[in-house]
Amino acid sequence: MEALLMLVWISAIVLIAYRLFAxxxxxxxxxxxxxxxxxxARNRESKGQAAKRxxxxxx
Amino acid sequence: MRDLLVLGAVVAMxxxxxxxxxxxxxxxxxxxxxxxxxxxxxxMGTVGLNQIFAILSLGLVLFKMDKLSWTFELNRTTxxxxxxxxxxxxxxxxxxxxxxRNWEYCADLFKILAFCLVMSVSVSSRVRTxxxxxxxxxxxxxxxxxxxxxxIASGGGHLARGNPKFGDNNHFAVMLAMVVPITYYLYQxxxxxxxxxxSLAVSLLVVLAxxxxxxRGGLLCIGVMAMGLLANxxxxxxxxxxxxxxxxxxxxxxxxxxxxxxxTMKEAGxxxxxxxxxxxWKRSSAMALEHPFVGAGLGSxxxxxxxWKFASRDGFLGFLKTPPPDGIALVAHSIYFxxxxxxxxxxxxxxxxxxxxxxxxxxxxxKRVKAAGTDLAWAGDLADMLVVSxxxxxxxxxxxxxxxxxxxxxxxxxxxxxxxxxxxxxxxPRATPARAAN
Numbered sequence: 001m002e003a004l005l006m007l008v009w010i011s012a013i014v015l016i017a018y019r020l021f022a023x024x025x026x027x028x029x030x031x032x033x034x035x036x037x038x039x040x041a042r043n044r045e046s047k048g049q050a051a052k053r054x055x056x057x058x059x
Numbered sequence: 060m061r062d063l064l065v066l067g068a069v070v071a072m073x074x075x076x077x078x079x080x081x082x083x084x085x086x087x088x089x090x091x092x093x094x095x096x097x098x099x100x101x102x103m104g105t106v107g108l109n110q111i112f113a114i115l116s117l118g119l120v121l122f123k124m125d126k127l128s129w130t131f132e133l134n135r136t137t138x139x140x141x142x143x144x145x146x147x148x149x150x151x152x153x154x155x156x157x158x159x160r161n162w163e164y165c166a167d168l169f170k171i172l173a174f175c176l177v178m179s180v181s182v183s184s185r186v187r188t189x190x191x192x193x194x195x196x197x198x199x200x201x202x203x204x205x206x207x208x209x210x211i212a213s214g215g216g217h218l219a220r221g222n223p224k225f226g227d228n229n230h231f232a233v234m235l236a237m238v239v240p241i242t243y244y245l246y247q248x249x250x251x252x253x254x255x256x257x258s259l260a261v262s263l264l265v266v267l268a269x270x271x272x273x274x275r276g277g278l279l280c281i282g283v284m285a286m287g288l289l290a291n292x293x294x295x296x297x298x299x300x301x302x303x304x305x306x307x308x309x310x311x312x313x314x315x316x317x318x319x320x321x322x323t324m325k326e327a328g329x330x331x332x333x334x335x336x337x338x339x340w341k342r343s344s345a346m347a348l349e350h351p352f353v354g355a356g357l358g359s360x361x362x363x364x365x366x367w368k369f370a371s372r373d374g375f376l377g378f379l380k381t382p383p384p385d386g387i388a389l390v391a392h393s394i395y396f397x398x399x400x401x402x403x404x405x406x407x408x409x410x411x412x413x414x415x416x417x418x419x420x421x422x423x424x425x426k427r428v429k430a431a432g433t434d435l436a437w438a439g440d441l442a443d444m445l446v447v448s449x450x451x452x453x454x455x456x457x458x459x460x461x462x463x464x465x466x467x468x469x470x471x472x473x474x475x476x477x478x479x480x481x482x483x484x485x486x487x488p489r490a491t492p493a494r495a496a497n
Binding site for chain 2: 005007010011017024025035039041
């Protein structure tokens with residue numbers, strides 16, 4: 001169990017590092033993928049902002 | 060197999076770190092908080108992973124290889140950290156002879172200082188801040204995951220005994236409680252459902268791990284943390300409902316031995332464990348009174364010769380009646396008395412200034428964020444969560460000796476870094492919200 005958790009955790013850390021590496025190398029063109037963050041916290045976002053975000057992300 | 064996994068990860072991080080110094084810095088932070096050597100049993104157990112990343116990161120920063128880094132700024136936090144490290148050096152130099160861990164603690168503090176100084180120039184954007192927070196949260200939470208899962212699997216019967224990195228169950232509980240506000244922040248700000256729900260699951264497992272330690276200080280920390288989260292929440296009623304449900308779940312899951320142990324908090328005066336702490340505080344305050352400027356040296360509370368030198372002294376806590384010394388508990392039992400005994404009153408007030416500075420920095424960030432509008436809300440929210448972590452450290456640490464744990468100093472520096480980002484961002488004209496990382 002501990003070994004499996006280690007595998008997941010360490011892979012996640014290396015993947016985060018790789019995503020950041022690719023992001024900075026591309027001058028911000030490439031995103032952080034699964035580790036991307038939001039502009040606004042979930043509990044702060046209004047319905048309008050959510051609609052805008054969904055549109056912005058998928059556009 | 061574990062060794063190969065760690066080796067592969069380290070090689071990958073080093074390869075990226077050579078081309079991007081911030082990745083080397085991330086590796087430094089990761090190996091510092093996760094302490095991989097304690098989880099492997101083969102050839103990687105003796106490799107100084109943390110030193111490798113530290114040397115690489117420091118070298119690259121000194122040679123200005125990071126194009127995105129800031130210039131060094133001597134601000135309030137860096138100055139307090141430098142003064143604190145200098146005080147540690149003075150205390151170590153004038154310590155009692157033959158103190159086993161005096162210079163080890165001093166070297167550790169200088170390593171923390173180096174990490175914080177590199178952080179102050181390397182973490183120059185929101186993306187870098189978020190990634191660093193993510194890596195630190197992953198590294199710290201890993202220690203609690205297994206104990207949280209074991210508590211569930213055992214139906215509440217599992218007892219977490221601590222961790223080689225942090226110490227016994229009480230130390231472990233406080234350090235784990237400090238991670239929860241940060242994983243909660245990640246839950247609020249992660250775009251992906253996997254990371255968001257993962258952060259929530261990790262938060263809950265870490266809380267369960269604190270319960271599994273049977274630490275009363277840990278429970279106190281969780282209480283403070285819950286109040287801090289509620290105070291910062293915009294949906295306070297929903298928050299209260301969640302807290303009540305969590306408390307109900309914990310009480311239902313925890314065994315009778317846990318409930319009985321937590322119940323003893325009400326009878327602290329009759330509790331042998333608590334009186335042992337008061338005796339330790341008396342010794343540390345006596346050391347500070349005898350050596351007000353430099354203290355007795357780092358790690359003084361753990362030295363048997365120093366224990367007996369101050370065992371019968373009351374310090375400034377003579378008004379508290381305690382049993383005669385037994386020579387068993389060789390610890391300071393409090394971050395405040397630990398620093399006071401080790402570094403004297405000068406070190407103690409510097410330590411308090413460092414902790415108080417976190418609250419002051421948070422206020423400054425909040426003021427700037429309020430003026431800037433929602434574009435910088437992330438900074439205000441992160442500062443709030445980091446301050447809740449510091450608060451958990453200050454409350455839980457009142458009963459355990461974890462003053463020199465690097466995670467606390469990382470949080471203090473992170474607050475300063477966020478402040479600098481907020482100042483820079485609010486100085487330029489407002490544009491459309493940055494979505495670079497999305």
